[in-house]
Amino acid sequence: MAPVGAGQGADRAPLRPVGPPFFTADALVSLDSLGHPALGLSVSVPYTELQWVKLEEGYAAGVEITVTFEPRSRQRVFGDLWERRVAVPAFANTHSPSSVLFERRTFAVPPGRYSVRVRVRDVGSEEGSVATDQLDVPDYSKMPIGFAELELGIQDSTGVFTPMPTRRFGMDVPGLAARVTLFDRRGGDWPRTYPIQFKVKDLNDEALITRTQPISIARSGEPVIVGPVGSPLFVGTYGFEVELVEGKSHWQASRSFEVEESGPPRGREFDRMMEPLSYVASADEIARLRELPLDQQVRGWEEFWKRRDPTPETPRNEAMIEFFRRVRYAEKNFLGFGPGWRSDMGRIYIKLGPPDQVESRPATVQSPQLEIWYYSQPYRRILFADREGFGRFTLITPLAE
Numbered sequence: 001m002a003p004v005g006a007g008q009g010a011d012r013a014p015l016r017p018v019g020p021p022f023f024t025a026d027a028l029v030s031l032d033s034l035g036h037p038a039l040g041l042s043v044s045v046p047y048t049e050l051q052w053v054k055l056e057e058g059y060a061a062g063v064e065i066t067v068t069f070e071p072r073s074r075q076r077v078f079g080d081l082w083e084r085r086v087a088v089p090a091f092a093n094t095h096s097p098s099s100v101l102f103e104r105r106t107f108a109v110p111p112g113r114y115s116v117r118v119r120v121r122d123v124g125s126e127e128g129s130v131a132t133d134q135l136d137v138p139d140y141s142k143m144p145i146g147f148a149e150l151e152l153g154i155q156d157s158t159g160v161f162t163p164m165p166t167r168r169f170g171m172d173v174p175g176l177a178a179r180v181t182l183f184d185r186r187g188g189d190w191p192r193t194y195p196i197q198f199k200v201k202d203l204n205d206e207a208l209i210t211r212t213q214p215i216s217i218a219r220s221g222e223p224v225i226v227g228p229v230g231s232p233l234f235v236g237t238y239g240f241e242v243e244l245v246e247g248k249s250h251w252q253a254s255r256s257f258e259v260e261e262s263g264p265p266r267g268r269e270f271d272r273m274m275e276p277l278s279y280v281a282s283a284d285e286i287a288r289l290r291e292l293p294l295d296q297q298v299r300g301w302e303e304f305w306k307r308r309d310p311t312p313e314t315p316r317n318e319a320m321i322e323f324f325r326r327v328r329y330a331e332k333n334f335l336g337f338g339p340g341w342r343s344d345m346g347r348i349y350i351k352l353g354p355p356d357q358v359e360s361r362p363a364t365v366q367s368p369q370l371e372i373w374y375y376s377q378p379y380r381r382i383l384f385a386d387r388e389g390f391g392r393f394t395l396i397t398p399l400a401e
């Protein structure tokens with residue numbers, strides 16, 4: 001048996017460029033039919049990032065995708081270059097927020113450490129962007145049993161699995177599932193059944209969903225679908241973990257994901273959201289929400305955001321989605337004594353959104369490090385200072401709010 005922790009599939013964030021056209025590339029280590037390692041890459045480009053050309057009937061767009069895997073030895077470079085075209089019948093299809101151009105390729109590579117580079121060029125505008133990362137391809141030949149990396153996606157009611165390279169989910173999150181390759185080089189007959197356990201964990205590593213699912217495979221290296229989770233999740237960042245335990249040994253693989261849109265918060269989540277919500281709501285609105293009994297909280301939450309929905313004729317409430325986007329960004333990017341959204345920077349970011357310009361001034365003998373946020377409509381100049389030198393910036397121009 002392998003020692004505890006062997007054969008684990010690592011987690012890493014999806015690749016994203018810093019400029020347009022914006023895309024998402026999810027790289028994962030998988031296994032081919034012979035058990036040799038391979039690098040799978042899924043690329044997702046939103047339709048809204050493409051320049052569309054009018055045809056006699058409909059509209060067309062396309063991208064050129066270049067992928068390279070450069071090993072540390074700098075000997076042979078793996079990869080490919082190809083084009084993908086897409087056509088839609090009407091102009092409305094080109095701006096659908098849920099429509100993406102999706103490409104998936106698998107590359108056979110030997111074990112080692114690689115520099116990954118993905119470039120996407122919009123054929124219409126000829127604008128291109130690049131995303132890079134480092135990843136390790138394990139030598140699975142030395143492991144008797146284990147998992148390759150998880151690929152997250154949605155499993156529909158017919159059992160069809162659709163990968164989601166962005167790892168961002170919404171109201172479809174009950175269908176969240178993982179495709180994983182399980183290899184077993186130990187002797188014995190096939191097929192075999194394994195008691196797989198999967199968990200959904202929050203940022204505090206607390207298991208919110210735990211289920212055991214027997215999985216049968218006909219041969220080593222066969223991909224299987226684990227899930228779906230079957231339950232809604234509130235907006236936030238989570239981890240999907242798959243584990244096989246046999247005696248004192250276990251094998252594990254995990255993948256992080258985000259829920260960007262969900263139903264109303266309930267119970268503890270409802271109480272927790274009242275504080276960041278107070279940055280954009282009036283004191284009277286927060287007081288009324290806090291006073292609601294448990295069975296009326298859902299209705300109160302929905303009515304609050306319905307009043308702020310800029311497109312009430314559509315099922316998406318852009319104002320609520322933007323609020324949660326700001327809360328998540330603040331939680332991840334700003335330091336404070338507690339959650340990032342509770343810091344001065346987090347509070348201003350949630351209230352006003354991302355600044356139009358940021359100016360940083362290094363510390364001097366007379367002054368701490370400063371960061372100045374500028375907003376243009378209306379004009380605001382907001383000053384923060386890192387008085388302690390630990391990256392916890394505090395607001396020193398409160399009247400500018």
